[in-house]
Amino acid sequence: MASQPPNGPNGQSLDRSNLIRFSSRLKEGRALALDVWTIFSAVNLPADCINLGQGYMNFAPPKWVTEAAEVALHDVAPNHYSHPRGRIRLREAIKSFYGPQFNRELDVESEILVTSGANEGQYSVFTAFLEHGDEVIMFEPFFDQYLPSVTFNGGKPVYVPLHPPKDSVKKPTSDDWTIDVEELRRAISPRTKMIIVNTPHNPVGKVFTKSELESIATIAEEFNLLVMADEVYDCLVFDGKEHVRIANLPGMWDRTVTVGSAGKAFAATGWRIGWLIAPKSIIQPTLAASTRIVFCTNSPLQEAAASGLEQAKERKFFEIQRAEYEERRKILCDVFDELGLKYTLPEGSYFILLDISRVDFPEDYPFPESVLGRGRDFRACWFIATEVGVSSIPVSEFYCEEHANIGEAYARFAFCKDVDTLRAAAKRFQQLKRYIA
Numbered sequence: 001m002a003s004q005p006p007n008g009p010n011g012q013s014l015d016r017s018n019l020i021r022f023s024s025r026l027k028e029g030r031a032l033a034l035d036v037w038t039i040f041s042a043v044n045l046p047a048d049c050i051n052l053g054q055g056y057m058n059f060a061p062p063k064w065v066t067e068a069a070e071v072a073l074h075d076v077a078p079n080h081y082s083h084p085r086g087r088i089r090l091r092e093a094i095k096s097f098y099g100p101q102f103n104r105e106l107d108v109e110s111e112i113l114v115t116s117g118a119n120e121g122q123y124s125v126f127t128a129f130l131e132h133g134d135e136v137i138m139f140e141p142f143f144d145q146y147l148p149s150v151t152f153n154g155g156k157p158v159y160v161p162l163h164p165p166k167d168s169v170k171k172p173t174s175d176d177w178t179i180d181v182e183e184l185r186r187a188i189s190p191r192t193k194m195i196i197v198n199t200p201h202n203p204v205g206k207v208f209t210k211s212e213l214e215s216i217a218t219i220a221e222e223f224n225l226l227v228m229a230d231e232v233y234d235c236l237v238f239d240g241k242e243h244v245r246i247a248n249l250p251g252m253w254d255r256t257v258t259v260g261s262a263g264k265a266f267a268a269t270g271w272r273i274g275w276l277i278a279p280k281s282i283i284q285p286t287l288a289a290s291t292r293i294v295f296c297t298n299s300p301l302q303e304a305a306a307s308g309l310e311q312a313k314e315r316k317f318f319e320i321q322r323a324e325y326e327e328r329r330k331i332l333c334d335v336f337d338e339l340g341l342k343y344t345l346p347e348g349s350y351f352i353l354l355d356i357s358r359v360d361f362p363e364d365y366p367f368p369e370s371v372l373g374r375g376r377d378f379r380a381c382w383f384i385a386t387e388v389g390v391s392s393i394p395v396s397e398f399y400c401e402e403h404a405n406i407g408e409a410y411a412r413f414a415f416c417k418d419v420d421t422l423r424a425a426a427k428r429f430q431q432l433k434r435y436i437a
């Protein structure tokens with residue numbers, strides 16, 4: 001017979017539902033909050049809702065890449081532990097593919113680290129470099145994972161806004177979201193350790209210009225900051241715009257870690273393969289952290305990612321993929337134009353910010369508890385998903401509480417979906433007409 005749990009001193013039965021207190025670090029960085037991905041996940045929305053919310057593709061990776069995964073699975077070595085730095089084939093492929101873009105011969109032993117997605121790579125950098133109370137500057141809106149990844153490692157996020165396009169701009173592009181360099185300078189304190197620069201940017205689509213990056217570089221040099229260049233969308237830059245790597249600016253290599261993702265490059269977000277490129281002084285401590293966090297990244301899919309990078313140039317893969325994304329982007333832009341709704345034309349990444357201030361919905365609509373008490377954008381996105389049948393993500397989630405009102409004017413639509421899905425969404429958007437004030 002199972003033994004009975006002990007009772008309290010007076011024989012009363014004890015509440016055993018919460019015996020072990022969890023770490024206080026979970027109380028920071030919104031780690032326990034009901035996150036936007038859960039609220040707007042497909043299971044909570046009408047069954048036939050078209051999902052333009054979360055940023056993952058509804059198409060498979062290229063066949064020649066998945067074939068390489070199959071080959072690896074049928075081999076022996078790639079079914080076992082890899083070196084914590086990553087499999088040598090992938091490190092060699094990263095060296096060949098990216099070396100010329102960094103104008104240097106990358107050292108596969110000390111300047112490249114394969115990680116479990118960009119996300120774990122970034123987490124490992126925070127673990128390796130942050131002391132308790134160190135400040136990390138991030139531009140708002142920001143990729144939401146940064147926040148708990150920083151606070152779990154004792155860091156303190158400091159927010160600097162990307163200023164939205166002025167009302168007078170009739171057809172804004174992501175270039176109309178601007179930084180104020182003086183504002184950035186004012187955000188620096190003696191505790192500032194790091195700055196995250198995400199270009200092309202999620203969710204704005206902004207591709208930082210050389211002159212913006214030069215201003216950031218000047219500040220990084222002046223205050224001795226570590227720069228995390230989150231460039232996971234580097235292969236998705238449109239309209240002939242140049243993707244400038246901050247690591248290539250004078251003096252910046254020594255203080256910059258550049259983050260990449262096979263998930264974004266090869267439509268394989270579930271593979272969890274990413275990489276860091278940086279000098280030895282940054283990779284070495286990060287490797288020490290990463291080795292303790294995951295030890296190594298899954299091996300067969302490293303082989304597949306290597307095969308992707310090895311063949312990409314000859315197959316003109318990234319050129320073709322870019323053109324496909326431009327076509328996808330156009331489908332949404334065309335319908336928003338037709339409806340007369342303002343949006344930010346993204347010059348990179350795969351998100352469009354739609355200005356939803358003119359979308360009029362009844363305040364007494366039967367909204368679930370999860371969106372009540374949040375920004376207006378949560379209600380607007382919920383309303384659009386249920387009435388029009390297309391889901392999106394409310395942008396206030398990408399802001400700190402203090403500045404959430406800036407994000408409330410926007411919904412983020414992901415266009416990493418096949419053209420049929422986007423055309424079906426465009427058709428549904430016609431129903432939005434009657435809700436535009």
Ligand SMILES: Cc1ncc(COP(=O)(O)O)c(C=O)c1O
Pocket residue numbers: 055116117118119120143198201202230232260261262263264269272273274
């Ligand atoms: C800006 C940015 N950085 C990093 C990541 C994480 O990439 P991965 O899936 O490789 O971890 C994402 C994913 O959405 C992202 O948007």
